[in-house]
Amino acid sequence: MALYIVAFTEQGGSRYQCRLRAAAGADHITLAVQTIWGAHCYGSWVPGSDTDGRVYERLGEAPTAEDIPRTSVATVQLMPAQRRPRSG
Numbered sequence: 001m002a003l004y005i006v007a008f009t010e011q012g013g014s015r016y017q018c019r020l021r022a023a024a025g026a027d028h029i030t031l032a033v034q035t036i037w038g039a040h041c042y043g044s045w046v047p048g049s050d051t052d053g054r055v056y057e058r059l060g061e062a063p064t065a066e067d068i069p070r071t072s073v074a075t076v077q078l079m080p081a082q083r084r085p086r087s088g
Contacts, residue, residue: 003081006032008055008074016071019081028078029053037070051075 006028007017018035022028033043033055042063046052052075056067 004028005077005079005081007077007079008032008036008071009077010072010074012072014071016074029076041070043076046073051077 001021001023003019003021005017005019007015009015016036018032020028020031020035022031029043033041037055037057040058041055042058043053043055044063046054052073054073055070056063057070058064058067
């Protein structure tokens with residue numbers, strides 16, 4: 001499994017990121033959203049964009065219009081990462 005950094009940068013300047021190890025073909029964005037904000041959160045792409053989206057928290061079992069926005073519009077980046085050198 002490869003190591004990735006997934007970063008969400010909001011238009012106001014806030015940045016959230018995580019490192020995750022995932023297999024090829026995995027849904028890296030969903031894994032990152034759930035790692036950063038929790039299992040009840042999901043990402044929704046801005047219509048017509050493949051780089052910008054928002055993160056929401058589900059209030060029920062399925063996404064609805066009443067779900068709570070967790071971010072403003074954010075640019076999402078998926079980058080390969082290097083392992084951190086071991087100290088010691």
